[in-house]
Amino acid sequence: xxxxxxxxxxxxxxxxxxxxxxxxxxEETEYVWHKDTSLKDPDCVIIPGGFSYGDYLRAGAIAxxxxxxxxxxxxxxxxxxxxxxxxxxxxxxxxxxxPGALMLNKSLLFICKHQYVKVINVKTPFTVKIKxxxxxxxxxxxxxxxxxIDDDGLKSLQDNDQIVFQYCDKDGFFNDESNPNGSLMxxxxxxxxxxxxxxxxxxxxxxxxxxxxxxxxRQIFLSIKKFLKK
Amino acid sequence: xxxxxxxxxxxPEVLDPQGKVIKTTLDTLGYHNVKDVRASKMxxxxxxxxxxxxxxxxxxxCDKVLANPNIEIYSYRIHK
Numbered sequence: 001x002x003x004x005x006x007x008x009x010x011x012x013x014x015x016x017x018x019x020x021x022x023x024x025x026x027e028e029t030e031y032v033w034h035k036d037t038s039l040k041d042p043d044c045v046i047i048p049g050g051f052s053y054g055d056y057l058r059a060g061a062i063a064x065x066x067x068x069x070x071x072x073x074x075x076x077x078x079x080x081x082x083x084x085x086x087x088x089x090x091x092x093x094x095x096x097x098x099p100g101a102l103m104l105n106k107s108l109l110f111i112c113k114h115q116y117v118k119v120i121n122v123k124t125p126f127t128v129k130i131k132x133x134x135x136x137x138x139x140x141x142x143x144x145x146x147x148x149i150d151d152d153g154l155k156s157l158q159d160n161d162q163i164v165f166q167y168c169d170k171d172g173f174f175n176d177e178s179n180p181n182g183s184l185m186x187x188x189x190x191x192x193x194x195x196x197x198x199x200x201x202x203x204x205x206x207x208x209x210x211x212x213x214x215x216x217x218r219q220i221f222l223s224i225k226k227f228l229k230k
Numbered sequence: 231x232x233x234x235x236x237x238x239x240x241x242p243e244v245l246d247p248q249g250k251v252i253k254t255t256l257d258t259l260g261y262h263n264v265k266d267v268r269a270s271k272m273x274x275x276x277x278x279x280x281x282x283x284x285x286x287x288x289x290x291x292c293d294k295v296l297a298n299p300n301i302e303i304y305s306y307r308i309h310k
Contacts, residue, residue, distance in 0.1 A: 057295070057296070058298055061295070061298070065295075093300070094298065099300075100300060101298055101300040101301045103240075103244070103245075103247075103301060104247050104248065105247070106245070106247050107247070108247050108248065108251055146247070148244060148245075148300070148301055149300070150243075150300075153300075182245070182247070
């Protein structure tokens with residue numbers, strides 16, 4: 001399989017993602033510059049974390065107008081796998097590939113720490129290898145991770161099983177203490193209705209190499225591999 | 231040249247963490263009359279445009295770029 005990693009000015013998790021997909025997972029991986037007008041034949045596109053365009057206006061708001069995003073949208077609408085991590089999630093909501101919005105953290109602080117999330121939907125290409133309700137330790141690092149969607153949107157997310165990850169404590173409980181940023185219903189990651197586009201605030205690429213101490217994020221890359229092998 | 235002042239604000243039903251912290255701070259300073267604060271963004275936009283279609287153009291700019299319709303609303307004043 002082949003990954004494409006999109007680089008915007010201000011992306012800063014592109015090399016981390018590349019290290020994981022190419023060197024840890026052993027998959028073919030190509031960078032794609034935001035001004036490019038075509039993808040490089042990917043099976044899965046990663047929109048990495050960082051501060052695309054300095055987070056000017058709103059996080060992800062300017063990146064959606066980059067030439068490559070037209071191709072990413074077309075690829076996604078054609079069923080291609082797209083995963084947006086952190087700033088990538090923000091770009092996907094701004095683009096309209098995912099519903100809702102990511103607002104300033106409730107605490108107004110940039111939060112960078114280990115975080116437990118519960119996997120509540122394993123019927124997606126990104127979680128097929130994970131057990132239902134598994135609790136993963138995947139670090140977060142963001143200023144705008146406070147997920148918001150209106151009542152109708154939330155109902156639609158629930159009716160279509162689009163919520164994939166929810167922030168929890170180490171025992172899997174949802175409460176205010178285990179909600180780092182004020183996200184509605186502790187939402188940490190969602191998919192689109194077709195389940196081929198995932199957005200998540202936690203960084204799986206920062207918890208894949210054993211040298212870091214936790215490897216729970218690797219489950220997501222292993223799931224993608226398993227899904228594409230079918 | 232036409233100048234427009236555009237205000238982009240969070241929808242009333244959306245929690246505004248910045249406004250809330252500012253309100254708490256004002257309260258701490260003794261401004262107990264302040265009951266609510268909502269932070270917003272203001273843009274000064276200068277356009278070389280035909281004054282007949284100006285509103286349509288500003289609406290388009292707001293819908294496409296300046297505001298995120300999921301969470302924000304906008305209003306503007308045109309200075310002719």
